[in-house]
Amino acid sequence: MSNFLLGVGFGLVTASILALATVPLSLQMSVARIPNFAHGEILTAGAYAAYVVNEHTDNIYLESVAAALAGGVVAYLMNALLLQPFARRKPKLLILFILTIAASLIVQNVILFFFTGNSLAFKMPASPPHHIGPFLLTGMNLFTIGAAVVVMAAVHVVLKYTKFGKAQRAVADSGDLARITGINSERIVRLTWLIDGLIAGFAGFLLGVSSGTLTPTVGQGYLLVIFAAAILGGIGRPYGAMAGALVIGLAMEISALYIPADYKEAVAFGLLVLTLLLRPSGIFAAPRSSGAAGATA
């Protein structure tokens, strides 16, 4: 039983990182509708930026800020330089998907060029695990969970109560209609990508720390787990993404108690395929509504 609870504890940490990685993807997909294959590279960029800062200081707040900024810049440029010019030509969805693959190749290999393919490791201060209730968590684990809660709350407030959030939901519902009513939807899309990058870059930092080693494929290796959480929660539904991240994170860590831990990603992929087959619009969607339409829950 206590093993199981320990698993739940690790699951919460994984779910926190996953939520931070998934919610921005879902947010972007609700507005810009692009299945972003380069989303993993945004995380990678954040992780490497944090690594550069980590070489000089072990202040996790500075590292977090650097990671978020790097992710934000990469995501913003990816949209502004690549996707938006193509999107103006109204291409097929798959062409945009393929462009994000090209973006992924470019970003990943620029990082490979400058940082080599060697695994790097963050120098983190030793942090003995604390017993918190039934869980056994390090300071970094607690920081991760806390950060996830704060960011999720912030996303909620922005979506629900700010003018930007309202405009964003309007663009998500119908970009054309929003444009007619005077919302600058391209600007909303650009801002959404920026926010996407800020959160995802930060998630990359946490991912890099938690996985112990850092390579240029760290984000790409995590991409399908992120898609699993996003699709489970219903693509384009930020709140669903939070729930999806929780389900996938817990499933991965708890399964590791019973089957070899090497297969825990396979558990996530299996859940992904099952969701796509049985409820492609996500487990929290009404059965007949289309997940792609992207109502923000």
Place this chain on the structure above:
Amino acid sequence: MTQYLIGLATTGVVLSIVALGLNVRWGWAGEFDIALFAFVAIGAYVYAVVTLPPASLPPPGGYILGLRAPFLAGVAAAVVVAGLLSAAVGAIALRKLRDDYFGITTLAFALILALVIGQYTPLFDGYEGLYNIPQPLQGAGTLGADGGFYLGICVIALLGTLWLLHRLFASPFGRALRSVREDDIASQAFTRNVYVLKLKAYVLGGCIAGLGGALLAAYITAFNPYGWTPQETFLIYAALFVGGTGNAVGTVIGTFFIEVGVQEVTRYIPQIGTNASGPDAVRLVLIGLLIVAILWFRPQGVLPEPRGRDRLAGDRPGRFLMPRGGLRPTGPAARWRRPGLAAAAAPADRGPAVAPTDPGPAAPPARTGTEAGLPLGRPAAAAGVAAARAGAPGDAGGGAPALLEVSALAKSFGGVKAVDGASFTVREGSLTGLIGPNGAGKSTAINLISGFERPDGGRVVFAGRDIGGMPAHLVSRLGLVRSFQTPREWPGLTVMENMLLAVPVGAREAIWRGVCTPRALRRAEAADRARARELLDEVGLLRLKDEPAGNLSGGQKRLLEFARIVAARPRLVLLDEPQAGVNPVLRERMAELIRAMVRGGITVLMVEHNLPFLESLCDVVVVMALGRCIAEGSMADLRANAAVVDAYLGQVDPADV
């Protein structure tokens, strides 16, 4: 040096075969497949364990089988297993999934497979991989040691694959596949089972990838799970974009360019500092930029997909139009000379002309009935119906049997009851209108009848068969064809290909027929081509027959849609607002075409908002409001009907009516 050049050539040739597999999946069928290299890997592993001697390592190492089988047996096994696995993956992933989800599902499959092969060591020795995989003809002279003879084998395999794809591309199968890529909804409306077609493409592509995998394993003689990341598949995509998606020769050129050319050139990039991956990184960044540039400047690639050229053997139309048996009481020549679509639409002349040259069941059984002499097949009967209508416009076809009976049809979307117990009848040979205010459920009714939506309740009986809930491609095989509010042509295919695709050809679309009997297929198709030309001439599009349909103007697309429908030889046509976005001159032309259709024995049910247009054309008009049918009769009757005026005409400027 020789060995080096032979090595480069072999790499290019083998990866070209792999790329041709992707060309079928993505280039022809439009399947965004990310798992391509998983099937290459399966081919490689299967070839290896079939040709290798039994494993000497004790468990948990080692590998399965170890049959010491000859080269060809190993290749055959690789192709078969890759094909079977493609069938399994495709059957799951192609079900009802959006294109991008399909890609993600295939990626999940590829990663799961890599994980299982890496972790479960008794299968293919896990991450260690397999070594000393046999390469044929290695001992034969110096050229054999350099791999020269093996290169010859690979070239033969490549030429064989190119030949196969060349035959399939132009065959009815290839055309149907490309139609699915261009617009799968339209393909369903014209009898194509999109799911099965896509599955066939996926399996065919998987077999070719498996062949490439077997040859790759024999070439590098070692294989492990590190060699086939999704990145490998993306490089093949890059090769396709560069060379020309859908063009087999372009695919080979693109593959040599990306996998050999760029690879070799970037080898000379000096290593900077201690970063051993530097040149690799530069190469992949360049390829990424190349993909972007080519999609921006020349998305069709260096060699675009070839356009189907319209040729008739000898180009002597008469030869193919004369029914050889002379079975019909009305002379074919007489019918030929009769002007107007009615003549071209007469659904009798193809059957006998084609039957002798086409051994397979040329059309599905349900259709042969239509052609073999149901009332509408006889021009006399059709003329009789037309005459009756001319005599008594308001009441025409009153005595004719019902062709379509809709009763208590229901469909809800969430809480909205779009169709709520609608019942109406369309009589054989009639031109029936369907009107109603916006949101009355007309288009949903059309979707339900034609099989594009499943009804929640009620019955749809067409020609005596209950077709409620039957999928669209089966409905259209019974001779019920529909149009769409915005014309759905297959934009990347030529006008002529659009016309040929409208004809239901059933067994002619089998893969084996495309490969084995291209001449017989061409002969069988000649009659369809000739008739398509006739119809295109009728609507004034003949000179555009080799133009991609996507280049037509809006009005021309409408005309093409009409010609396509007539070419399908339907019994019943559902027209969904054929007048939408059409200028007044063309409107007149279309009214004529619709009349000609009916004269030719085709029954028409037409949704339309333009009431004067309807009145000038239709015998009977059905009125829908709030999902129900509230009245049925001539326009004159309806004007007198208080409920109708209330629900519908009341909202219209009376001057219009």
